[in-house]
Amino acid sequence: LPAILLMNIYKSYGLGENKVDALKNINLEIAKGEFLALCGPSGSGKSTLLNILSGIDKPSAGTAIFLDKALNDLNENQLSVVRSRHLGFIFQFFNLIPVLSAFDNVYYPLILNGNYNKKTAKQQALHYLESVGIGALGERKPGQLSGGQQQRVAIARALAHEPQVVVADEPTGNLDLATGEAILDLLMKINEETKTTFIVSTHSTQLKDRARRVIEIKDGEIIYDSVQ
Ligand code: ADP
Ligand code: ADP
Numbered sequence: 001l002p003a004i005l006l007m008n009i010y011k012s013y014g015l016g017e018n019k020v021d022a023l024k025n026i027n028l029e030i031a032k033g034e035f036l037a038l039c040g041p042s043g044s045g046k047s048t049l050l051n052i053l054s055g056i057d058k059p060s061a062g063t064a065i066f067l068d069k070a071l072n073d074l075n076e077n078q079l080s081v082v083r084s085r086h087l088g089f090i091f092q093f094f095n096l097i098p099v100l101s102a103f104d105n106v107y108y109p110l111i112l113n114g115n116y117n118k119k120t121a122k123q124q125a126l127h128y129l130e131s132v133g134i135g136a137l138g139e140r141k142p143g144q145l146s147g148g149q150q151q152r153v154a155i156a157r158a159l160a161h162e163p164q165v166v167v168a169d170e171p172t173g174n175l176d177l178a179t180g181e182a183i184l185d186l187l188m189k190i191n192e193e194t195k196t197t198f199i200v201s202t203h204s205t206q207l208k209d210r211a212r213r214v215i216e217i218k219d220g221e222i223i224y225d226s227v228q
Helices: 046-053 076-086 102-112 118-131 147-159 177-194
Strands: 004-013 020-030 035-039 061-066 087-090 165-169 197-202 213-218 221-225
Touching: 004 046, 020 046, 020 221, 035 046, 035 177, 046 061, 046 165, 046 197, 076 087, 087 147, 102 118, 102 147, 118 147, 147 165, 147 177, 165 177, 177 197
Parallel strands: 035 197, 035 213, 087 165, 165 197
Antiparallel strands: 004 020, 004 061, 213 221
């Protein structure tokens, strides 16, 4: 069974003259363990697609299946349980909580999602901060870290509950080229080591030559898929 299956997905925003067709008849199957690069210019529908496949947004039409669960059939509570157990999300602007230390940014979500006791949450947070190269910087607040270091903390947060699927929306969009390359290397290494499914969007060409599977989206439609 695939990690994700999208069938005839449409998404529109607004009404009448203001209607925007952000996604048009998207069909996509993503295997477990895959590293998928989702490429396309700004406004092409990448964020909308990521939000729908991860159950953050509802499609206007079509079926989205995430780890064997038909997302259409789940209510907000059930969706939030699925996300907190099985999904890690990485953002362009990191979305760390500025008043919390790097450690606490990884630790508290584990406690708040209710699946970890304090001891295990601490172990998980320490382990994943170490694995992204931030082990020595756990006491620092986001403002005392570089952009690349902040994104590493966000990656540790996305991984610490050991989700089956990690979605990254323009994770290098706010980083310089070299720092972005290092972040992509890290994501690909984690994919190889853990067999976690990764779906990573980018408007740059950075991932095109490197990801195992590349999809290009334009004006809400998939115009290229390297496996087809
Ligand atoms: P990308 O991530 O590739 O930049 P988006 O998925 O953010 O593209 O946007 C796709 C299209 O949908 C764009 O035309 C954008 O302006 C529009 N859009 C996205 N989110 C909304 C929203 N909440 N309300 C109205 N239009 C939106
Ligand atoms: P991205 O390029 O990653 O989509 P954006 O800056 O375009 O980032 O969008 C940031 C947020 O604003 C997203 O949640 C998106 O859904 C929303 N958004 C994008 N375009 C519009 C729009 N035209 N109207 C309302 N919300 C929008």
